[in-house]
Amino acid sequence: MNIKDKILVHHRAINTIQSFETFLEKTNKYSNLKQAAEGDLCWTTIDGEPLIYIHHPDLLGKSLEDHQVKKLYKHNKLLTLEKIFQINSQCNFVLELKNGTGNQTKALKKIIEIINKYAAKNILIDAFNLQQLNDLKTLDKTIKTSLHTKFLFNSYVLETTYQSPFINIHNCSNIPNIDYITLSFASSHINLLNLDIDNALKNFYSCNKKINFGAIKTVKMLDKASKSNVNYLYMRSNKVLNYLDLN
Numbered sequence: 001m002n003i004k005d006k007i008l009v010h011h012r013a014i015n016t017i018q019s020f021e022t023f024l025e026k027t028n029k030y031s032n033l034k035q036a037a038e039g040d041l042c043w044t045t046i047d048g049e050p051l052i053y054i055h056h057p058d059l060l061g062k063s064l065e066d067h068q069v070k071k072l073y074k075h076n077k078l079l080t081l082e083k084i085f086q087i088n089s090q091c092n093f094v095l096e097l098k099n100g101t102g103n104q105t106k107a108l109k110k111i112i113e114i115i116n117k118y119a120a121k122n123i124l125i126d127a128f129n130l131q132q133l134n135d136l137k138t139l140d141k142t143i144k145t146s147l148h149t150k151f152l153f154n155s156y157v158l159e160t161t162y163q164s165p166f167i168n169i170h171n172c173s174n175i176p177n178i179d180y181i182t183l184s185f186a187s188s189h190i191n192l193l194n195l196d197i198d199n200a201l202k203n204f205y206s207c208n209k210k211i212n213f214g215a216i217k218t219v220k221m222l223d224k225a226s227k228s229n230v231n232y233l234y235m236r237s238n239k240v241l242n243y244l245d246l247n
Contacts, residue, residue: 003226007034009094009212009234010241014039014084015054027091030244036092036124036232041081043100043107044069050102050110052081057098066101081114089118094232096148097127097136099162105135112140124232126182129161130168130175137177146180146212146232150187154203157181172207180231185213185221197228205229219243 013023014037023037040056042063051073057063064072072078081095100107115123126146127133133145151158157175159168172181181204185191190200201211212232213225222240225233235241 001223001226003222003233004033006226006230007036007092007232008244009036009038009232011038011234011236012040012056013037014093015056015079017079017083017087020084020087024088024091026244033244034092036094036122038094038096038126038234039084040096040098041111042098043102043104043110045102045106046070046073050107051078052107052111052114054079054081054084055098063099081111082118085114085118085120089120090122092122092124093120094124094126094146094234097125097129097132104132105139108132108136108139112136112143115143124180128159129163130159130170130178134177144179145177146182147175147178148182148184148214150184152181152183152201152204152211153189155207172204172209178209180210180212182212182214182232182234184215185225186215186217186236191221191224197225197230201229216240 010023042055124144155172214234217237
């Protein structure tokens with residue numbers, strides 16, 4: 001297995017303080033490996049300013065109600081992006097844009113402002129929503145972006161969102177603001193048909209995009225993916241996480 005040149009992503013590692021501290025322990029223990037902390041960004045507006053907090057919405061994409069956010073924030077029980085960066089802003093991060101209330105453009109500006117404030121350089125912004133990533137690149141051309149998808153075939157990628165139209169198909173050559181495609185590997189045809197990864201992705205590579213794999217659920221998947229040109233590998237089960245402790 002060749003994982004030393006890959007970035008191993010710890011799923012939802014910043015969604016609680018405890019999980020982030022566990023991630024930092026892993027990075028110290030395995031300093032020879034590249035590792036990244038992943039988590040979900042939502043937003044609201046408090047006192048006229050965007051507030052960026054960490055939360056994973058439900059299956060229908062619904063996040064916390066504004067009154068819930070404000071109550072948690074008032075009692076200092078809301079985990080914000082700033083709180084995470086105050087602990088450590090210099091490791092690798094994958095920040096997944098979810099949703100929120102208020103002006104989305106202002107929220108995206110706030111995310112960039114926080115990243116710059118803490119000089120957090122090793123950031124990948126991931127999203128299922130292409131428009132969010134386009135808007136982000138308009139605000140900051142230097143930020144790395146990834147479109148998360150359940151389906152990638154040849155050079156065509158599926159976009160699914162909670163907004164109409166709910167499904168779009170894009171040619172990867174025609175989405176210039178996207179640097180990476182993050183494919184859910186476990187349910188992909190590449191994994192299910194046991195295809196050679198780089199051969200299956202040869203048309204995709206011609207689009208000058210980079211590929212990441214989400215949903216690495218077994219050590220066998222990790223082994224196969226590590227032998228390809230994949231960049232970020234999302235470790236989605238304790239079996240995969242425990243592999244680091246056993247090897």
